[in-house]
Amino acid sequence: MAEAHQAVAFQFTVGPDGIDLQLSHEALRQIYLSGLHSWKKRFIRFKNGVMTGVYPGSPAGFTFVVVSYMSYNRYYQLDPSRGILTKLGEYLPISQYMSSDSQKIVGGVLVGTGLWVSIIMVMRNVLKCLLSWHGWMSQRHGSVPYTTHLWMLLVRIFSGRKPMLYSFQNSLPRLPVPSVKDTCRRYLESVRPLMEDEQFERMKGLAKDFEKNLGPRLQWYLKLKSWWASNYVSDWWEEYIYLRGRSPIMVNSNYYAMDFLYVFPTSIQAARAGNAIHAIMLYRRKLDRAQIKPIYLLANKVPLCSAQWERMFNTTRTPGVETGKWRAHGCSSCPQTPYLMLLHTIPMCSAQYERMFNTSRVPGVDTDTLMHVNESKHIVVYHKGRYYKVGMFYDGRLLLPREIEQQMERILADTSEPLPGEEKLAALTAGDRTPWAKARKSYFSRGKNKQSLDIIEKAAFFVTLDDTEQRYDANNPVKSLDVYAKCLLHGKCYDRWFDKSFNLIVFKNGSMGLNAEHSWADAPIIGHLWEHVLSMDPVKLGYTQDGHCNGEPHQNMPGPQRLQWDIPSSSLTVARNLASDVDCHIIPFSTFGKGLIKKCRTSPDAFIQIALQLAHYKDKGKFCLTYEASMTRLFREGRTETVRSCTMETCAFVRSMIRDETREERLKLLKVAADKHQKMYQLAMTGKGIDRHLFCLYVVSKYLGEDSAFLKEVLSEPWRLSTSQTPLQQVELFDLIKHPEYASSGGGFGPVADDGYGVSYIILGENLINFHISSKHSSPETDSHRFGGHIKQAMMDILDLFQLEKKEK
Template sequence: MAEAHQAVGFRPSLTSDGAEVELSAPVLQEIYLSGLRSWKRHLSRFWNDFLTGVFPASPLSWLFLFSAIQLAWFLQLDPSLGLMEKIKELLPDWGGQHHGLRGVLAAALFASCLWGALIFTLHVALRLLLSYHGWLLEPHGAMSSPTKTWLALVRIFSGRHPMLFSYQRSLPRQPVPSVQDTVRKYLESVRPVLSDEDFDWTAVLAQEFLRLQASLLQWYLRLKSWWASNYVSDWWEEFVYLRSRNPLMVNSNYYMMAARAGNAVHALLLYRHRLNRQEIPPTLLMGMRPLCSAQYEKIFNTTRIPGVQKDYIRHLHDSQHVAVFHRGRFFRVGTHSRNSLLSPRALEQQFQRILDDPSPACPHEEHLAALTAAPRGTWAQVRTSLKTQAAEALEAVEGAAFFVSLDAEPAGLTREDPAASLDAYAHALLAGRGHDRWFDKSFTLIVFSNGKLGLSVEHSWADCPISGHMWEFTLATECFQLGYSTDGHCKGHPDPTLPQPQRLQWDLPDQIHSSISLALRGAKILSENVDCHVFPFSLFGKSFIRRCHLSSDSFIQIALQLAHFRDPQCLALFRVAVDKHQALLKAAMSGQGVDRHLFALYIVSRFLHLQSPFLTQVHSEQWQLSTSQIPVQQMHLFDVHHYPDYVSSGGGFGPADDHGYGVSYIFMGDDMVTFHISSKKSSTKTDSHRLGQHIEDALLDVASLFQAGQHFKRRFRGSGKENSRHRCGFLSRQTGASKASMTSTDF
């Protein structure tokens, strides 16, 4: 729930007595609009499904059904029980000379209606099947008879070779948990971190909330859940992200690192092509249960537009250029020629032209992008003037497929100081220099002067697994499909007929010069206040945790708690904590989590001007440790044992609290975990490097609880070295970098 603390822009006035509240027009209007947006998405997907094949059926199945009906009719059988005769009577007579044609049309119409009814039945059956969550609650490695039956039925009704959005109309609605269960789970979760006095007071507030306000707020959420497909997602997007007036830099963006670069732009555009054609398979839990794919729609051609009160997301159907920033100058680079994608060599040629361009930046152009790192209200007001004075240049940036920053400085892992270089690399991706990223874009591809690269991603349009999936595809495609020639260039030949990249001209009015300076000053302060730390832990990884018969994610999460509080745990308590984390995780996966439900109840209370001390206290709590795992979703694309240089080392995000930490981690194969830690330098309570050492100690302490892991700690201490990352194997992995294709050499 840490991200919900950003929802500070939503502050309607409160009534002193909120217990007796009538039906509120504003909240009903919001529920109506939520449903309208949801149904519009459903209709657009229905048309897309109709064009590309109605899953799990296909146009071929309609042809088979029509042929069967025609054959039965030829054999003087009527499978329609007289319906086709009635259809024939409704068709025009055409003078009686096209009687056979009328029969064919009647059969086609009947086949279409029957086919549609069968597809609708399949969708309803699949939706009912996917509503079953019993498989989540079963012990690891065990499967009950009902779950086996469920798996078999899902396999039957799911069809074969699904496309990205094939399951969207069959996914069940997000259930609204019981408010009593949510409050109980919340009190359970805060009990260990509150004093007896504070917990008793919180429990009193919770009981008062259940007695006075809970039923009314829950009624509105249930109404919304029946009208819209998800009772929380659009409000989460709006009030957590779009209504937040905080700068996007550090607060809303996160970064991702890579092992290679070069053909990255071409590979990203290939991914977009596959996305448009729905050739990306949907994510399936256990290889069977589909997850929602809606967030994939806004990866490309998307910009978060600032507003005075709230932002909005602008998504274009297509864009055939990227916006490029280099040494304070902006360029528009076309990505297509005669409706076909430019080759990697042609794109390299365009980037090289920008690198070779000696023209200087215009006054204030160099720092213009710092406005996207300013408070959102300030940027919205300045953007109004900018849109009037430099509409064409602004549209070229905001209408681009994505933003590319060609940094003039090197970054990435170095042999001389691996720890410090990784920390600087992470900081450069998360914040940069405050004026060399267009933070409003869905993502920025950052290419450093030595060929290293990474992503800076704006958070509101999607969560990390979506951009992570795209990045995995990009790395694998660049490495194993596109490749490089022997002289270090992208394969292929330059295209001398291509026009030069278009230099964008900004006619900046005098009144915004001071705004740019203020924005740059604020961005530098925010950037300098972020303490980033990245370290790979290579003593053990997933394979050891599996031998302990534990969930790898729960293992790391509990170790992070140990690192944060340094409370020694015994093995029995550790197993209890892991089991509890697994139970909470499974509850969240089945729609029974605490934070989103409490957040939605809080939003409804605000719409109703209903004062709830309990919800206000929940919303105002400070979460000092915000954690996230970056999943590796496409293991088939990489061989981490033979090609470790090509595996992404994950990414990170800023802390959710001024006195807290942001920690992300990624399992790199079976024997390494890489951690990304961030905190605020202005805090006297946090230190990213100190927490990194505590995480390392905690992992070794936890491993030593298991007989199979006791040798790790002995080996670590026996080495006489204070920090194991100075002897990690990745330091010896080096690959050549090209001079023109900007190839990276990380990990």
């Protein structure tokens, strides 16, 4: 759609009078501004790299150390170089080039710089040692020890004053390798409720044999890797769990995030896309400039009595305010504010943010790869079977929301037909990976196909202007949300580029959502971006009264560029079969939320996880191996660990709810189960989980050509209940007390096992919990709607045990 003459900077013709150059001053101006923008970006990256590399040092600190050192030596009439230049002068004719005063200045600067670097290294290593201690997680029921007070103070001191996003990367500890003995013991403990006595004794024998024979040998190699690599798990996890998978990533790997549940800022598709794209690009700019604050742990798993934190910082006590040093968060011991959140104290790894933009998964015959480019100035938009390249910069600046809306309007107004095979091209990214890899090599390695594919893969992100309408309908809440979720998870199977780091989907009626590829990062990373977009869109950017973006269209801006293709057949059949098999169900559970759960003196996450176990038992009449995702970003390049939520203690409580037990006995078992779950979560967060360790031991065994019956059986066990909590990370962006309508719907993912359930949940404010449930229609054992009914009933049954109404009376 772009004008042909705008594609070149100059034209020339050859005539009798010579060569006549016809320069396009506008094109040359844009080239100049584009180059200027690129150099500014390079300079900012260089500066941020330097600042991050010397953190917790700073230029001001360098000046202070050097000047102080020079002043000290001058006052005491000492040689600032401590004899270094004198010694060096024996071999080099320094005196010929520098006077004695110059030598003193140079020597002082050199030694002062060395002193400054030494201080930085000391502070960095002290901070790493401090962050390696996780004793604060297990302190409960009583006063906070003075050692913890001192630890917190030291962390604050050695963390520096103004950290950037990546400032703490070199100070984070490495993920520790658990002992084989502890891992085997905890594994056996986790599967005990799922096995009969004879089966358990057999597994116990396999574990004992592994622990004595092959295990120590594999462990030696793993420890060697942990000393050498930044993280002994992450690279293998990314390669073998994600990139080497040959099945479709649609449904099986990619996940989705939804729009506001109740708010519809505008019904104009192009306008909603304009604000959302602009907000995303603003986030990318902040990310490139490292202006995003470091991500700190909101430690809502830290149970400390609220009576102590009142006096800990008596000048900064701000309950419920994000800027406070401490904040209460509901729990299991104190009646009002028993859980403590350590805010702005414990940094988490930010490595996953590096590949959020300009990233695409490239298919391979045996294994995929992740392609990331440092800079991309365009996005790719899909609409009704056609692909468009849309530049995000003009006149050396980022396009404004109304200008982006203008570009979207041009795409929506285009009535041209898709090229042969173009409409369903993206189905290649939805099917099996090996056929896509072969097709890419055969048909996309040259010519216009290669050029168009490069434009997609090097785009900042992918946008779909969907021609369907999706939205929460209060008159038909169940069906509207279920269809909405399925559309975000897979769409038509050919209108999402599933290989891109994420797809922004904007529907015809102005609703929107995300579909994200999983290998480059975990859900909290894309969730951080999505929170930024939702907070910017209706409030900070806003819309005019008629629903358009604020501002004016640009009269001279070139239009989007239509991509050209010569397309082979696609993998649409495989993708459609997979998509039609997905059974999605969303429950906006508003009967009660975190507020009432806190009154029960129970961790909200433990409460929900136990309710899921009760619901699953009622649904299938049995327990199953349960996966709950936990993060390990307290360590460098950490990703996730598994919390095996189906424990002996939880099973005992569930059986008490089925049998005729007294209320007091059920409450007692519930407390034991909640405490056990909390302990398991803490172990997973602090690098003492079992599943990533077992996975890495298995990888080492394959490299060594050793077969282990124990590891083979452990790694083949299916996760029939896979769960994950979607955290609300930037609480300060959403005041759900004053504006409950800005509650997000959260996000979800497909089932991990063919006969299992996938459950994602998000706790919003005090009175809302959204559940996203998925399963497969092809399994006679599962039904997402049936399971959703059991979840709602299980939540109510557990709450009834506490008899809160009688207590209030």
